[in-house]
Amino acid sequence: xxxxxxxxxxxxxxxxxxxxxxxxxxxxxxxxxxxxxxxxxxxxxxxxxxxxxxxxxxxxxxxxxxxxxxxxxxxxxxxxxxxxxxxxxxxxxxxxxxxxxxxxxxxxxxxxx
Amino acid sequence: xxxxxxxxxxxxxxxxxxxxxxxxxxxxxxxxxxxxxxxxxxxxxxxxxxxxxxxxxxxxxxxxxxxxxxxxxxxxxxxxxxxxxxxxxxxxxxxxxxxxxxxxxxxxxxxxxxx
Numbered sequence: 673x674x675x676x677x678x679x680x681x682x683x684x685x686x687x688x689x690x691x692x693x694x695x696x697x698x699x700x701x702x703x704x705x706x707x708x709x710x711x712x713x714x715x716x717x718x719x720x721x722x723x724x725x726x727x728x729x730x731x732x733x734x735x736x737x738x739x740x741x742x743x744x745x746x747x748x749x750x751x752x753x754x755x756x757x758x759x760x761x762x763x764x765x766x767x768x769x770x771x772x773x774x775x776x777x778x779x780x781x782x783x784x785x
Numbered sequence: 786x787x788x789x790x791x792x793x794x795x796x797x798x799x800x801x802x803x804x805x806x807x808x809x810x811x812x813x814x815x816x817x818x819x820x821x822x823x824x825x826x827x828x829x830x831x832x833x834x835x836x837x838x839x840x841x842x843x844x845x846x847x848x849x850x851x852x853x854x855x856x857x858x859x860x861x862x863x864x865x866x867x868x869x870x871x872x873x874x875x876x877x878x879x880x881x882x883x884x885x886x887x888x889x890x891x892x893x894x895x896x897x898x899x900x
Contacts, residue, residue, distance in 0.1 A: 676826075680897055681825070687872060700888075704886040706860075706888065707891075714893075715875065715891040715892060715893050715894060716828070716875070716891050717891070718889070720898070720900040722890070746795065748849075760843075761827060767821035767884050767885060767886070768884040769886065770816055770833060770835040770841065770881060771815075771816040771818075771829075771835070771879040771880075771886045771887060771889070772818075772833060772843075772886075773886070773889060774817045774830075775827045775828040775829075776827055777825060777826060778825075778827045
């Protein structure tokens, strides 16, 4: 089955700097790659996703890039703010899998003022 | 606005008890999922369901069962609770049309403690 590895497990950045989280996946049939953000005590929520027919997607300060050949994808957060502090999860999925997601272990991001 | 609710935010049970966790979604989603969340291990899939009365094992089904008698409701059952099942349990749902994967919407979670 699919295996998703996520690095780093913790990331501390100064406010205003950029943060990058990387994930690798094993199943070459995977074609959907979402990122979820979980603030302390809250439920995970989707912040951005990308399908395999595009290489990059951007939404304001966050962007996701996908390299299908190398089977890895990354989340980029620019101009980080204290409210970006959270746990971020990457995930991967393939078509016809009943919407099942394989999640990475998560990255704790701490933005210090 | 999608709403996924879970029956309890906090639950304390004794070893050997039968435990029911319930999840309800109001968006007519076909797919529903149960995860457990432990520090450093991410979200691990226990069971999922893609239709009423249909269920599939996830990555860690041992010690759990599920029930989906109605489309909007998905129950997780711990037949005989053990201390290693102390965890945060998250329910999620997603639409399931056309075979594509879509956003999963999560419930608020149930923090289960087994003593």
